[in-house]
Amino acid sequence: MKAFRIHGYGADPVIDTVDVPRPGAGDVLVRVAAASLNPLDVKLQRGYMQAFFPLTFPYMLGSDLSGTIEAVGDDVSGWRAGDRVVARTAPTSGGALAEFAVVPADQLVRLPDTISFERAAGIPTAAGTAWQALFEVAGLGAGQTVLIHAGAGGVGSFAIQFARQVGARVAATASGDGIAIAERLGADLVIDYRNQDFTKRVSDVDVVLDTIGGDTQARSYEVLRAGGFLASIAAPPDEAFAKAHGVEAAFVFHRSDAVRLATVVDKVAAGVEVLIDRTVPSRDAVAAFHHQASGRARGKILLTNAW
Numbered sequence: 001m002k003a004f005r006i007h008g009y010g011a012d013p014v015i016d017t018v019d020v021p022r023p024g025a026g027d028v029l030v031r032v033a034a035a036s037l038n039p040l041d042v043k044l045q046r047g048y049m050q051a052f053f054p055l056t057f058p059y060m061l062g063s064d065l066s067g068t069i070e071a072v073g074d075d076v077s078g079w080r081a082g083d084r085v086v087a088r089t090a091p092t093s094g095g096a097l098a099e100f101a102v103v104p105a106d107q108l109v110r111l112p113d114t115i116s117f118e119r120a121a122g123i124p125t126a127a128g129t130a131w132q133a134l135f136e137v138a139g140l141g142a143g144q145t146v147l148i149h150a151g152a153g154g155v156g157s158f159a160i161q162f163a164r165q166v167g168a169r170v171a172a173t174a175s176g177d178g179i180a181i182a183e184r185l186g187a188d189l190v191i192d193y194r195n196q197d198f199t200k201r202v203s204d205v206d207v208v209l210d211t212i213g214g215d216t217q218a219r220s221y222e223v224l225r226a227g228g229f230l231a232s233i234a235a236p237p238d239e240a241f242a243k244a245h246g247v248e249a250a251f252v253f254h255r256s257d258a259v260r261l262a263t264v265v266d267k268v269a270a271g272v273e274v275l276i277d278r279t280v281p282s283r284d285a286v287a288a289f290h291h292q293a294s295g296r297a298r299g300k301i302l303l304t305n306a307w
């Protein structure tokens with residue numbers, strides 16, 4: 001089968017021909033219909049995540065996938081060949097950008113017929129992270145205000161919609177055509193971050209979802225109300241800095257969780273949009289990877305199983 005791999009940190013990804021993997025006990029083999037890229041794939045390739053996710057080479061890229069079950073390993077119940085599924089593999093395992101992927105059965109979520117394989121592949125990491133950060137970590141609720149940075153990005157596009165659904169007021173940052181996208185997804189206020197200082201446009205915010213880090217994170221403390229919450233998925237917040245501003249701050253480390261994934265899949269089935277930057281055949285994975293690395297994507301970059 002074909003697989004999109006790297007042979008070392010910093011090495012350009014290439015399409016290799018490899019054996020179809022065999023599912024071990026507790027695993028299933030999925031015939032991948034679609035996969036999506038994430039900034040994580042780029043950070044893994046660059047070696048930035050070695051301390052958290054040490055890789056073994058050659059490493060098969062990709063953790064978000066959808067498809068049908070091809071074969072079931074020993075000790076797996078409740079799943080059978082032909083089932084439509086969506087899943088997130090562990091980053092150290094990767095393997096989504098291939099014709100077949102081995103997935104632990106406890107990470108599988110059933111995919112309703114109403115969601116295409118392409119849209120499904122865009123859900124796991126981005127939607128799961130948005131959900132974990134907003135609700136499980138920051139405790140966002142009805143009537144609160146949230147500032148979401150990078151509202152036209154993979155995580156931000158889901159975060160805007162989830163936050164609106166629980167009855168929060170949503171401000172988001174974006175630029176260029178991302179502004180109209182963030183508005184369409186439901187943001188009450190979109191701040192053109194390249195031309196406007198977001199700290200002058202919002203104040204007394206209950207929650208900030210920081211997807212950027214650095215100076216954006218540092219300035220975000222100014223817009224929080226006393227006792228507000230900064231949840232960063234980009235860089236660990238400085239606790240002393242947070243304390244000095246009278247707010248709480250936490251780094252959110254997205255962990256795969258099939259229950260959470262099932263929840264966000266249900267949201268998509270009920271109408272939440274998977275913002276798609278582009279859908280390309282897997283044979284164009286190298287170009288797609290470079291586009292992901294640009295940091296300019298408008299939502300998810302999807303790869304269909306066409307090698």
Ligand SMILES: NC(=O)c1ccc[n+]([C@@H]2O[C@H](COP(=O)([O-])OP(=O)(O)OC[C@H]3O[C@@H](n4cnc5c(N)ncnc54)[C@H](OP(=O)(O)O)[C@@H]3O)[C@@H](O)[C@H]2O)c1
Pocket residue numbers: 038039040043125126129149150151152153154155156173174175176178193211212216232233234252253254255292295296297298299
């Ligand atoms: N901690 C975790 O577990 C976890 C999980 C998921 C993601 N992440 C991280 O979270 C970050 C966001 O992920 P993602 O999937 O949403 O990325 P993404 O889809 O690549 O985000 C791209 C978007 O970011 C926008 N952007 C770039 N700089 C910006 C700025 N200064 N202010 C506002 N918007 C800006 C871009 O808009 P413009 O082109 O208009 O600038 C673009 O639309 C990444 O660093 C990713 O690695 C962490």
